Amino acid sequence: MMGFDLAALLGLFGLTSAFAxxxxxxxxxxxxxxxxxxxxxxxxxxxxxxxTVTGIGSLISLILLWVFAFMxxxxxxxxxxxxxxxxxxxxGMAPAAPAALPLPPRVxxxxxxWMLSGSGVALAFDxxxxxxxxxxxxxxxxxxxxxxxxxxxxxxxxxxxASGRIGLQDLGSPxxxxxxxxxxxxxxxxxxxxAVRTVKLGNxxxxxxxx
Amino acid sequence: MITVIGWLLGLGMFALMAILVVHVLFALLLxxxxxxxxxxxxxxxxxxxxxxxxxxxxxxxMAVLAFSDWPKGEGRSKPAHxx
Numbered sequence: 001m002m003g004f005d006l007a008a009l010l011g012l013f014g015l016t017s018a019f020a021x022x023x024x025x026x027x028x029x030x031x032x033x034x035x036x037x038x039x040x041x042x043x044x045x046x047x048x049x050x051x052t053v054t055g056i057g058s059l060i061s062l063i064l065l066w067v068f069a070f071m072x073x074x075x076x077x078x079x080x081x082x083x084x085x086x087x088x089x090x091x092g093m094a095p096a097a098p099a100a101l102p103l104p105p106r107v108x109x110x111x112x113x114w115m116l117s118g119s120g121v122a123l124a125f126d127x128x129x130x131x132x133x134x135x136x137x138x139x140x141x142x143x144x145x146x147x148x149x150x151x152x153x154x155x156x157x158x159x160x161x162a163s164g165r166i167g168l169q170d171l172g173s174p175x176x177x178x179x180x181x182x183x184x185x186x187x188x189x190x191x192x193x194x195a196v197r198t199v200k201l202g203n204x205x206x207x208x209x210x211x
Numbered sequence: 212m213i214t215v216i217g218w219l220l221g222l223g224m225f226a227l228m229a230i231l232v233v234h235v236l237f238a239l240l241l242x243x244x245x246x247x248x249x250x251x252x253x254x255x256x257x258x259x260x261x262x263x264x265x266x267x268x269x270x271x272x273m274a275v276l277a278f279s280d281w282p283k284g285e286g287r288s289k290p291a292h293x294x
Contacts, residue, residue: 023270026270027269027270027273029277030270030273030274030276030277030278031273031277033276033277033278034273034276034277036285036286037252037276037277037281037285037286038285038286039285039286040286062240062241065241065244065245066243066244068244068248069243069244069245069247069248069251070244070247073251073286074286075284075285075286076251076286162284162286163284163285163286164284165284
């Protein structure tokens with residue numbers, strides 16, 4: 001009888017342990033994905049869950065959850081830059097009241113690329129790189145988009161990409177940068193141009209579209 | 212005998228209430244940050260209330276965040292599509 005009870009008890013613990021192991025692996029996997037979606041390395045999320053294996057680790061995981069909830073996520077970079085007008089003040093530029101472009105209300109995950117085209121120029125890019133430099137100098141690197149036109153500065157502006165959204169930052173070129181006709185100054189910092197129609201670099205007007 | 216049963220029932224109810232209160236208090240520690248995470252991801256913060264479900268609640272919360280597209284965008288660094 002005692003042996004039967006002991007076997008039943010051990011079986012219960014074994015089942016509980018199996019459930020705990022499956023739960024731990026599942027939670028680690030899900031936290032890996034959540035951390036990646038926030039722009040953090042996935043292993044950080046999984047490690048936070050694995051800390052619960054140790055006794056005091058549960059408390060640390062709880063603290064990490066609070067930190068994660070209120071910290072600045074890398075994913076927020078572009079959105080915050082678009083929201084803060086003085087993110088990148090340009091040298092020698094008078095601080096002007098920025099004409100803020102409204103952020104799109106909801107951005108769905110979109111796997112398509114982007115195209116800036118017009119005036120005989122076609123620039124295709126995607127969010128595989130965090131930023132691209134728009135320049136008039138030919139023969140640039142893989143993160144440079146060349147618009148061979150005298151009015152385009154070298155460099156002229158910077159394109160920022162993140163999770164289906166793109167931003168544009170003027171680098172102070174004399175030719176000027178315009179978003180749907182509105183002048184973009186270096187003092188404005190990066191602006192979200194996901195929903196705009198045209199971007200003008202110097203004398204070159206480019207239409208923004210998805211590929 | 213009836214008195215003993217009454218005491219036992221009272222004790223059981225007290226234990227049940229104590230467990231419930233502790234559960235809700237602990238769930239609150241998870242609900243507050245989860246509410247903020249849901250809102251930052253673009254979901255309704257009400258989804259954080261799944262933490263009130265015993266045992267599987269936190270798994271539901273994690274699954275929603277892990278396996279759905281975040282309406283406010285995601286920060287995956289890997290290329291999402293070919294050039």
